[in-house]
Amino acid sequence: MTTRFSRAFAVALLALPNAARAQTPASACVADSGRELRQRLPALMDSAMIPGLALAIINDGKVVWSGGFGSRDSASGRVSASRTVFEAASLSKPVIAYAALKLVDAGQLDLDRPLINYTSYPDFRGDTLGNLVTAKMVLSHTTGLQNERIGSDSLRFSFTPGTRFQYSGEAFVLLGQAIEAITGHSLAESMKTLVFDPLGITRSSFIWETRFDDDAAVGHGRFGEVRKRTRPRFARAPSSLQTTANDYARFLVAIEQGAGLRPETWRLMQTPAVDVAPGVSWGLGWAIESDSTGKALAHHGDNSDSGFTAFTLLDIERQCGLVYFANSANGLGVVREISSIIPGSHAGLALLVYEIYNAPSALARASIARKLRSGGIDAAMAEYHRLQEENPEATPEKLLNDLGYSLLNQARFKDAIRAFRENIAAYPTSANVYDSMGDAYLADGHPTAARDAYRRATELDSTNVRARRLADSLNARLRH
Incomplete structure (x- = not known):
């Protein structure tokens, strides 16, 4: 995602x-x-x-x-x-x-003057910490705001603005x-x-x-x-x-x-x-x-x-x-x-916590991608199992999770379900794999299975607010 x-x-x-x-x-x-x-x-x-x-x-x-x-x-x-x-x-x-x-330099913006002096910000919704945010804090990533809001998420401060570093794209929206x-x-x-x-x-x-x-x-x-x-x-x-x-x-x-x-x-x-x-x-x-x-x-x-x-x-x-x-x-x-x-x-x-091109997991990703192109999901999963047996460290949870979302983005819903199912088998105690499976079931038109997957995700991780919200929403829909 x-x-x-x-x-x-x-x-x-x-x-x-x-x-x-x-x-x-x-x-x-x-x-x-x-x-x-x-x-x-x-x-x-x-x-x-x-x-x-x-x-x-x-x-x-x-x-x-x-x-x-x-x-x-x-x-x-x-x-x-x-x-x-x-x-x-x-x-x-x-x-x-x-x-x-x-x-x-033109005298139109003061780096240390709160941005609320230039325009109003309804997104702060009465949070007084918003009154402290300056252009300098935005440019140095010290506002305390999250990097990116997802959906209807509100702006949230993790700490008092100006006190420490936390990368934030949302802060740049305010400066814009x-x-x-x-x-x-x-x-x-x-x-x-x-x-x-x-x-x-x-x-x-x-x-x-x-x-x-x-x-x-x-x-x-x-x-x-x-x-x-x-x-x-x-x-x-x-x-x-x-x-x-x-x-x-x-x-x-x-x-x-x-x-x-x-x-x-x-x-x-x-x-x-x-x-x-x-x-x-x-x-x-x-x-x-x-x-x-x-x-x-x-x-x-x-x-x-x-x-x-x-x-x-x-x-x-x-x-x-x-x-x-x-x-x-x-x-x-x-x-x-x-x-x-x-x-x-x-x-x-x-x-930069990104996968280096020649890391074992990256090489495994490339190998699975080639099999997927040439032989479809069956060939890709067979290659995954071969790699998993050969070097378990080359097949982390993220590998099949990424594959599943790649397939979802291509509207290959049943193939995505297959990939997530294999990931659940490999990582049965991970809340994330059930959360992902819920997304696949929902995309493929299976609300009951999606609800159950989201519920399992919340059982494994009580802090997974997204999964809980989706499970409750689906449950309410299924009752009517």
């Missing part, structure tokens, strides 16, 4: 003191423009089941290479770094942060609303005015535009299944950016140079606001990785539900960086290999 640039560009930058932008001279920070990585990428993508990927590499303060690999969809169409539009997912957040900082109130325009229009037009970014938007239809990537799930392309009609600050590798690279070069920002604001963006983990802090819109060699800005994106993942890394002192977009939920499985072309220990990668 739930859980988005090539040549140096010429834009008119604000006149900024050179001393404020002093940087360490870059001497081939990225060796040979990442040639070795680029040669390895097709094989890495094949191993990770990534159909298509766009990559841009920055060295010495300019884009030295950009290109596409693989296909933008399952039928045809090569990926183009300059044309193919991807979902940027959470790589939207640094762009929102940049726009907010421009409003700070404040930006709209300040500018008097929609978020999509505001981003065009504040970011895209000044930086010469021409093929990007926070909403879907019909001009993207001619070259848009199509997302893929963890087993290679095609996902339905989302076309957002309304901007969502934390995640709805539609862009190309070339366009995002233009943005990265602007960030590296501090284009459009006052020197003190540019420095503040890179200053740790809260510690996250050893070697990792968070500034304003960016994770900051620090080690003995220096520091780098980083961010990842995960729109797995629609089949897109992304990652960017920027070393401002060495003037080098990269961005890549993948049309696969497996795209972050190769992030360590891709980021290795930028010097540093990259402590932030340890926080």
